[in-house]
Amino acid sequence: MLTSARPIARRRALAAAGTAVVLTLTLAACGSSTNSSSMPGMDHSAKASSASVSPSTDDMPGMDHMAAGNGLTDNTDGYRLTSKDMALAAGKQTPYPFTVTGPDGKPVTAFAVDQTKRMHFYAIRSDLSGFQHIHPTMAADGTWNADLASLAPGSWRVFASFRPDSGAGKGTAFVLSRTVTVPGTGTETPLPAAARTAEVDGYTVTVNGEPMAGMAHPMTVTITKDGKPVTGLEPYLDTYAHLTAFHQGDTAFAHLHPTTKVNGDHGGPELSFNAELPTSGNWRLFLQFQTAGTLHTAALTLNVG
CATH class of the missing domain: 2.60.40.1930 (Macroglobulin (MG2) domain)
Structure with missing residues (x-):
């Protein structure tokens, strides 16, 4: 009895060990799949992105810092893009006044020079036509004024790209945006086909x-x-x-x-x-x-x- 039991016990031990190895590999694989921050094209939280991506891009020329995000919000980390103008006139040059407020709620007046300018301002129509890139001027109270060229009727989004030169966000790249409406009858321009x-x-x-x-x-x-x-x-x-x-x-x-x-x-x-x-x-x-x-x-x- 004892002689025949030993091989059985040994086989059971080997099977258990094999199961443990398979389980360990499975858990390792599951652990790898949950670490999606290293997988390109995945959607991550802002916290994960800033922790795992930003440091690696800071020293790479030709790339913007991930802290700037995709620009589809008017506030990030306490900084907010504000403007009293929700609508702009069509067909003529139009001023767009705006302010960037900091975490303390006060207008930011200290901006770092980035590519020779302290503020880069963009406007794009919802159909991706009518692109404008402007370098606005700032008054002493922190109010910026962007002189937009003639706008076609429709929905537009305006972006402010900047780096504070003081405060909690000093040196951080921000891109904030707001939508504005240009009243009137307009037609949507079809997006041109992909081309090289x-x-x-x-x-x-x-x-x-x-x-x-x-x-x-x-x-x-x-x-x-x-x-x-x-x-x-x-x-x-x-x-x-x-x-x-x-x-x-x-x-x-x-x-x-x-x-x-x-x-x-x-x-x-x-x-x-x-x-x-x-x-x-x-x-x-x-x-x-x-x-x-x-x-x-x-x-x-x-x-x-």
Whole structure:
């Protein structure tokens, strides 16, 4: 009896050990799957994003800090974008006054210089047409005034991009936004199909690369004119190009800067980017570059997988 029982007991022990190994691997796999902060394209809470993503992007040129988020809120970490204007006139230049208040509820008046400006202000129509990028002026009391060019009737979203130079948010990149209505009868402009090239003022802009949602991915922009490479790009906002992107459907915001080193008025023809667009779908890209003192804005639709 004792002789025959020993192999049985041994087999049971080995089976139990095997079960334990399988269980351990299963738990490890479950633990890995719950750590979604390392998985590109996943939706995370603001707390998880700031803890796991921001530090890794701070030292990477050409990328915005994740603290800026997608810009689809008028308040973050106690900072709020406020304005008394909920509607703006159509068909003419229109001033848009606004204020950024801090965690203490008071208007912020100290802003750090970012790309030669203390405030970058954007306007985009809900159909992703009518893009405007403005550098407003601030009064001593902290009231900013953005002079918007003629607006077509419809729903618009305006964005303020800035870095406080004092207080709890000192040095942090913020992008806050509000929606405004332009009264009147307007028609929605269909989003142009995704394309790799765009024409503006005789220049051809070509985008190469396959950005994936939530991942930093190399992307290049090449600028030519009459089939010849352009090598006379001038610095604009301390770089050779400024690229702003808006997501179709919710107008989520992102903006990217070239990693290409600035060397006088000799930029181009190719500019490199670390492109990180947070969600999949169609993005409308607006690339601004300067030649011979003239600013050009090229627009194209990019599909992100």
